[in-house]
Amino acid sequence: MAVVQPAPAHSRQFLSGNEAVARAAWDAGVRVAAAYPGTPSTEILEVLARFPDLYTEWSVNEKVSLEVALGASMVGARALCAMKHVGLNVASDALMTLAVTGVEGGLVIVVADDVGMSSSQNEQDSRFWGRFAHLPVFEPADSQEAYTLTRAAFALSEQFRTAVIVRLTTRICHVKGAVTAGEREVIEPTGFEKDPPRWVMVPGHAKPRLPLMFDREAALREAAEISEFNVLETGTDTRVGFVTSGPAGMHVLEAFPDAPVLRLGFSYPPPLERIRALAAQVDRLVVVEETEPLLETELKAVGIDCHGKDILPRLGELPPSILTPAIGRLLRGEAPIEVDRPAPQPVFPRPPTLCVACPHLGVYYTLSQLRNVIISGDIGCYTLGAGHPWNALDTCISMGASMGMALGMDKGRGAKDANKKIVAVIGDSTFMHMGMQGLLDITYNGGNVTILLLDNRTVGMTGGQDNPASGRDIHGMEAPRVDFVQLCEALGVRSERIRKVDPYELPTLFKALREETKIEGPSVIITDRPCVLIGEYKPTLTYKVIDDSCTGCGNCLDVGCPAIHVTRRGQETKPSGRVVDLSFVRIDTAACTGCGLCVQPCAPEAIVHAQTVQPLSFMRQSGSPA
Amino acid sequence: MSQSITNILVCGIGGQGVMTATEILAEAALSLGFDVKKTEVAGMSQRGGVVTSHLRFGPRVLSPQIAPGDADLLVGFEAAETLRWVHMLRPGAEVLTNVGRIVPPVVNSGRYDYPDDPVAQMAALGLTVHAFDATAIALELGEIRLGNTVMLGAMADQLPFPDDVLEQAVLARFAKRKPQLLELNREAFARGRAAVAVAGA
Numbered sequence: 001m002a003v004v005q006p007a008p009a010h011s012r013q014f015l016s017g018n019e020a021v022a023r024a025a026w027d028a029g030v031r032v033a034a035a036y037p038g039t040p041s042t043e044i045l046e047v048l049a050r051f052p053d054l055y056t057e058w059s060v061n062e063k064v065s066l067e068v069a070l071g072a073s074m075v076g077a078r079a080l081c082a083m084k085h086v087g088l089n090v091a092s093d094a095l096m097t098l099a100v101t102g103v104e105g106g107l108v109i110v111v112a113d114d115v116g117m118s119s120s121q122n123e124q125d126s127r128f129w130g131r132f133a134h135l136p137v138f139e140p141a142d143s144q145e146a147y148t149l150t151r152a153a154f155a156l157s158e159q160f161r162t163a164v165i166v167r168l169t170t171r172i173c174h175v176k177g178a179v180t181a182g183e184r185e186v187i188e189p190t191g192f193e194k195d196p197p198r199w200v201m202v203p204g205h206a207k208p209r210l211p212l213m214f215d216r217e218a219a220l221r222e223a224a225e226i227s228e229f230n231v232l233e234t235g236t237d238t239r240v241g242f243v244t245s246g247p248a249g250m251h252v253l254e255a256f257p258d259a260p261v262l263r264l265g266f267s268y269p270p271p272l273e274r275i276r277a278l279a280a281q282v283d284r285l286v287v288v289e290e291t292e293p294l295l296e297t298e299l300k301a302v303g304i305d306c307h308g309k310d311i312l313p314r315l316g317e318l319p320p321s322i323l324t325p326a327i328g329r330l331l332r333g334e335a336p337i338e339v340d341r342p343a344p345q346p347v348f349p350r351p352p353t354l355c356v357a358c359p360h361l362g363v364y365y366t367l368s369q370l371r372n373v374i375i376s377g378d379i380g381c382y383t384l385g386a387g388h389p390w391n392a393l394d395t396c397i398s399m400g401a402s403m404g405m406a407l408g409m410d411k412g413r414g415a416k417d418a419n420k421k422i423v424a425v426i427g428d429s430t431f432m433h434m435g436m437q438g439l440l441d442i443t444y445n446g447g448n449v450t451i452l453l454l455d456n457r458t459v460g461m462t463g464g465q466d467n468p469a470s471g472r473d474i475h476g477m478e479a480p481r482v483d484f485v486q487l488c489e490a491l492g493v494r495s496e497r498i499r500k501v502d503p504y505e506l507p508t509l510f511k512a513l514r515e516e517t518k519i520e521g522p523s524v525i526i527t528d529r530p531c532v533l534i535g536e537y538k539p540t541l542t543y544k545v546i547d548d549s550c551t552g553c554g555n556c557l558d559v560g561c562p563a564i565h566v567t568r569r570g571q572e573t574k575p576s577g578r579v580v581d582l583s584f585v586r587i588d589t590a591a592c593t594g595c596g597l598c599v600q601p602c603a604p605e606a607i608v609h610a611q612t613v614q615p616l617s618f619m620r621q622s623g624s625p626a
Numbered sequence: 627m628s629q630s631i632t633n634i635l636v637c638g639i640g641g642q643g644v645m646t647a648t649e650i651l652a653e654a655a656l657s658l659g660f661d662v663k664k665t666e667v668a669g670m671s672q673r674g675g676v677v678t679s680h681l682r683f684g685p686r687v688l689s690p691q692i693a694p695g696d697a698d699l700l701v702g703f704e705a706a707e708t709l710r711w712v713h714m715l716r717p718g719a720e721v722l723t724n725v726g727r728i729v730p731p732v733v734n735s736g737r738y739d740y741p742d743d744p745v746a747q748m749a750a751l752g753l754t755v756h757a758f759d760a761t762a763i764a765l766e767l768g769e770i771r772l773g774n775t776v777m778l779g780a781m782a783d784q785l786p787f788p789d790d791v792l793e794q795a796v797l798a799r800f801a802k803r804k805p806q807l808l809e810l811n812r813e814a815f816a817r818g819r820a821a822v823a824v825a826g827a
């Protein structure tokens with residue numbers, strides 16, 4: 001990947017919140033930046049990796065990324081790590097103790113909450129971690145603030161010798177706006193100082209540091225009171241005053257242009273006295289925060305009367321379309337005024353689905369054919385196997401959880417599940433993130449589990465980032481590539497119970513799954529075809545349906561490939577008198593890449609290679625739309 | 627909220643180039659000195675799911691989201707997707723839509739029906755609908771991925787931009803990196819623009 005020279009200082013750029021954070025980190029002289037990909041935070045490291053003069057990495061998980069950043073801070077370098085909300089749960093073991101040690105070089109932890117849940121397994125409020133770990137929290141409201149506050153976070157980090165949490169949400173990460181960047185700082189690492197009472201956290205050392213942590217928090221509280229990032233927008237309509245943070249702040253300004261609004265960029269510790277002063281000037285104070293009532297609870301605890309989640313939803317975003325009617329009800333007790341607009345029209349749902357020719361299609365088609373099986377799932381594209389038409393995934397909780405849950409099901413099952421087979425499904429990146437330990441637990445404790453390790457050589461769901469299974473680093477340069485067969489052997493799986501299978505060969509995959517699920521003890525079946533969205537995937541000759549040969553059996557539709565379309569439906573009465581539904585199909589040859597999965601279940605051999613005009617070759621290479 | 631803000635909602639499905647098209651619109655608006663905010667939700671939507679992109683520009687833009695009933699223009703890359711978002715429009719607003727259809731597996735399997743005539747359904751709501759087959763135009767030009775340039779061409783005369791600003795923003799993307807694509811995109815843009823002129827209102 002070519003190095004990109006960042007746009008000149010002071011130029012006006014159109015950046016997403018993620019891009020703005022990356023630029024701010026670069027301008028702040030960050031020397032080390034680490035992350036594990038996770039929506040909506042992924043682009044921060046993708047952008048930083050293209051900049052010159054710093055070290056960036058895809059870490060194997062968020063805990064490691066935070067430890068890498070902390071190590072860099074210990075030698076006096078500025079460091080950043082970025083993650084999605086659930087990533088900070090993984091990193092929290094390191095977080096809770098680095099809160100005690102403090103930092104040397106500026107350390108900024110950027111955490112992106114998926115408010116509204118576009119691509120996550122839960123909606124959680126990472127501002128809690130600031131309270132839990134006694135760390136300051138910054139909350140930008142748009143891209144410019146994402147830039148300004150990230151830079152300020154490094155300064156605050158060094159001033160108070162503490163890590164700083166910059167909390168983003170999806171509506172910051174993926175919103176673009178105008179940003180003017182400043183000059184870049186060049187900062188030389190100060191060097192590692194051996195200081196066991198500070199860095200070696202045994203009880204005797206940690207105990208005396210705890211009061212220092214609370215002193216630091218008290219000093220930060222004073223800093224928040226006078227921070228320029230807590231901005232009061234004065235207003236003439238004092239019936240309601242607002243205190244708010246993050247993107248909700250922009251929504252409040254939009255919806256109530258005449259109201260006094262205190263927007264908190266430095267939101268923890270909260271500037272209680274400034275909020276108290278605002279409360280005294282308005283008839284009612286409303287706290288607008290996404291998502292939990294954290295500030296609201298703290299204000300009530302110190303005797304500041306306010307509204308919050310009593311009038312606003314506790315879930316999701318708080319755009320003007322929600323705020324305006326809620327405040328209208330508060331002020332006048334009125335039902336909201338209906339906006340004059342076209343009536344919503346019901347349209348079929350369009351859930352995300354596996355791609356045309358995705359190697360996981362073969363896996364889920366096969367799993368959907370198995371009976372008496374419990375399928376313990378994991379986080380990644382293959383979570384989509386829970387959907388139509390496969391319905392072949394029974395659980396999804398957290399990264400790597402498919403392993404431990406499968407073992408727990410095996411050990412916990414009673415007579416009702418005695419004859420069931422337990423299969424765990426996990427992708428390459430998730431396996432390396434947090435699945436390996438689960439597999440070790442299975443082999444160590446003699447679990448009777450068949451593991452499907454779907455190696456597509458990339459982090460698929462987040463857009464195809466490299467990882468130790470791809471054999472390339474964050475810059476696309478060659479890196480040691482993990483050998484999953486050897487790795488599984490080393491984790492205790494017997495070598496004859498490890499198979500590599502081509503997921504496009506359905507009979508082989510079916511046979512392997514049937515055999516391995518019958519055998520006692522752990523087995524691993526590794527599928528080894530690349531994600532169709534990465535460069536390693538090579539399309540072949542496309543297929544078409546011979547209309548006269550198609551009998552309408554619909555077997556091909558069970559594969560779930562989005563390139564197969566129904567042209568007409570019918571019914572047929574079998575000699576037994578049973579009536580069956582028929583679906584005659586065609587293949588969208590412009591979308592088909594010739595994986596051949598649909599050919600295999602087609603009984604009348606109606607699917608054959610099509611001779612089509614190939615798309616212009618130079619456009620096929622392009623990552624960007626034509 | 628403010629009358630001086632223009633709200634454009636672009637919709638389609640993952641992989642169609644909705645986000646790129648909106649990015650180009652945003653670049654054009656920025657080049658004219660407007661404050662601009664653009665928002666979309668990515669993530670799982672790239673796997674064939676629903677994609678919308680909100681673009682707001684004017685003297686100063688605060689919230690990046692278009693409120694239901696506030697969109698001035700709805701641009702749909704797929705017929706049923708356009709229909710899905712009509713409630714975001716202000717009354718009497720304009721709609722530009724591709725009539726090309728992308729039928730998802732849930733419809734193919736017979737679990738849901740595709741709307742019979744999305745364009746007629748929108749017109750019946752009192753909206754001004756410009757409908758044309760951007761998919762067919764792109765395929766005629768030899769590459770389905772020209773579809774988003776066709777759609778951008780269709781928008782050319784519906785925006786408060788001076789002549790050619792949008793076209794220049796589109797072509798600027800290719801001039802540097804892929805000169806061989808420049809002419810194809812110029813053609814796609816012109817065909818989209820002409821299609822709307824023919825489709826009328």
